[in-house]
Structures are given as structure tokens and as C-alpha cells.
Amino acid sequence: SACSSKYVLSQVHPMWQGPLAVPGGDRQSPINIAVRKSVFDPQLKPLTFQYDPRTCQQIWNNGYSFLVEYDDTTDKSTLSGGPLEDRYRLCQFHFHWGESNAWGSEHTVDRRVFPAELHLVHWNADKYSLFEEAVMEENGLAVIGVFLKVGKRHEGLQKLVDALPTVRHKDSVVEFTKFDPACLLPTNTENYWTYAGSLTTPPLTESVSWIVMKQPIEVSHDQLAVFRSLLFTSAEEEVQKSMVNNFRVQQPLRGRTVRSSFT
Ligand SMILES: Cc1ccnc(S(N)(=O)=O)n1
Numbered sequence: 067s068a069c070s071s072k073y074v075l076s077q078v079h080p081m082w083q084g085p086l087a088v089p090g091g092d093r094q095s096p097i098n099i100a101v102r103k104s105v106f107d108p109q110l111k112p113l114t115f116q117y118d119p120r121t122c123q124q125i126w127n128n129g130y131s132f133l134v135e136y137d138d139t140t141d142k143s144t145l146s147g148g149p150l151e152d153r154y155r156l157c158q159f160h161f162h163w164g165e166s167n168a169w170g171s172e173h174t175v176d177r178r179v180f181p182a183e184l185h186l187v188h189w190n191a192d193k194y195s196l197f198e199e200a201v202m203e204e205n206g207l208a209v210i211g212v213f214l215k216v217g218k219r220h221e222g223l224q225k226l227v228d229a230l231p232t233v234r235h236k237d238s239v240v241e242f243t244k245f246d247p248a249c250l251l252p253t254n255t256e257n258y259w260t261y262a263g264s265l266t267t268p269p270l271t272e273s274v275s276w277i278v279m280k281q282p283i284e285v286s287h288d289q290l291a292v293f294r295s296l297l298f299t300s301a302e303e304e305v306q307k308s309m310v311n312n313f314r315v316q317q318p319l320r321g322r323t324v325r326s327s328f329t
Pocket residue numbers: 069070073074185187209264265266267268269270
């Protein structure tokens with residue numbers, strides 16, 4: 067699916083972390099979520115996840131993270147409800163993590179950092195026909211953010227962890243099927259924060275309805291260590307660089323309101 071190829075690989079360049087000129091630039095991500103400044107919105111609906119594991123296709127190391135890509139040519143795996151007016155199709159999920167368990171997430175909660183963060187990326191299939199179109203539009207994307215904390219081993223994640231050594235280098239792809247991304251959601255998906263933001267890697271477009279889960283999922287220290295065994299570099303490059311700290315610096319809130327689905 068194109069939801070990851072064109073946008074993350076071609077436009078990523080070493081200095082993209084900096085003040086890359088982005089359209090407008092007043093709704094960038096990630097941000098710190100100041101809990102006491104978030105506003106409870108009783109009109110927020112429960113989220114509806116309808117994922118079909120049969121749409122899972124492959125894992126790809128794009129030189130920035132590893133992506134698990136889904137067939138988004140039909141409405142088989144979708145997200146709706148919550149703050150969303152339309153139905154959004156799952157196109158891929160990926161993670162951000164640190165070189166140690168002390169940091170790694172992109173969003174923070176009252177400045178609390180987590181060792182990693184999962185992003186499930188969806189695009190508005192009611193209004194657009196391709197990810198490429200949706201990525202440029204204000205209500206084009208919806209990304210579910212889930213924090214990872216170190217604790218017990220995550221059995222569902224292990225199938226993914228076991229496949230990572232086969233995509234160690236940038237540009238490697240391997241077939242990966244029948245993975246149900248719902249297994250990576252926390253038990254409580256009713257409590258979340260939501261705000262209008264952007265992609266956190268190029269093209270950094272301001273087209274994302276962010277939905278950040280309050281409850282983290284637990285993964286083991288060893289499972290996170292396998293994330294860090296991935297490489298930013300391709301097999302041909304002389305100097306191999308560990309894929310760690312692939313998170314963006316936090317961005318100014320610029321007056322935005324973060325809503326919560328809970329009090
Ligand atoms: C598909 C995609 C591209 C760039 N950035 C993101 S992210 N990190 O905002 O989820 N997703």
C-alpha cells in the first residue's frame with residue numbers, strides 16, 4: 067500500500083528534525099499532553115476498531131522505523147467513532163523508540179516520557195480514494211497513538227519481534243500476514259486524548275486527527291531490545307547505524323485544545 071512508501075522514505079533527510087518549512091506550521095506534532103489543561107468533551111463517542119488480520123501484507127524497514135503494512139484498497143480494516151465524522155482505513159502501523167528505556171515516545175503526558183510509542187495510521191476513505199490524497203487534507207488522516215511501557219512480555223507483539231531480524235537493514239521487506247493489530251491496543255480504549263496535529267515525519271503535513279490512548283501497553287525489556295537491533299542503514303553502507311531515537315522533537319501547542327474522552 068502506498069501509505070508508507072512515497073511519504074516516509076523519499077522525503078526523509080537527516081536534518082528533517084529541524085525547522086523544515088511546513089505548510090502553516092501552527093498544528094505540528096508531537097506535543098506534550100498537559101492533562102489538567104485538556105477539556106473533557108462528553109460528545110466524543112467510543113472508538114470503533116474493525117480490523118481484519120487478512121489485510122496484513124508485509125513488514126518494511128524504511129530507514130526510519132519498521133512499518134507493518136495493510137491492504138487499504140478495500141474497507142476491511144477501519145477505524146470510526148471517537149472524534150471522527152468519517153470512516154478511516156488502516157494503512158500501516160509503526161513505532162518510535164529510544165536507545166534506552168528512559169525515553170523514546172513522541173507524545174508525553176504531563177511531561178512523562180515512555181520508552182516507545184505505537185502509531186496506527188488511517189486515512190479518510192469516505193472523502194478520498196487514496197492515502198496520497200488524504201495526506202494533504204485537513205481531515206485526511208487519523209493516527210492512534212499507544213504508549214509502550216516496560217513490563218511483562220506482550221505475547222501478541224512477539225510474532226512481530228521474531229520477524230524483525232529479517233528486516234534488519236533499510237529497504238528490506240518481508241511478507242507478514244494474519245497479524246491482528248487490535249492485539250496491540252490497550253484493554254481500555256475508551257480513555258483517550260484527541261487533538262488536531264500533523265505527521266511527525268516528512269511530509270509533516272497538518273492532516274492528522276491524533277487520538278492518544280491513556281492506557282499504555284506492556285512489553286518486555288527484551289522485546290524492546292530487538293527494536294534497537296534494527297538499522298537505519300542499508301546492507302551496502304559501510305558504517306551501520308542502530309535504529310534508535312527515531313522520534314521527533316516536541317512542537318508548540320499554538321493555542322490548540324486537547325480534548326479528553328474521560329473526566
Ligand atoms: C504514514 C506516516 C508518515 C509520516 N509520519 C507518520 S506518523 N509518525 O505521524 O504516524 N505516519
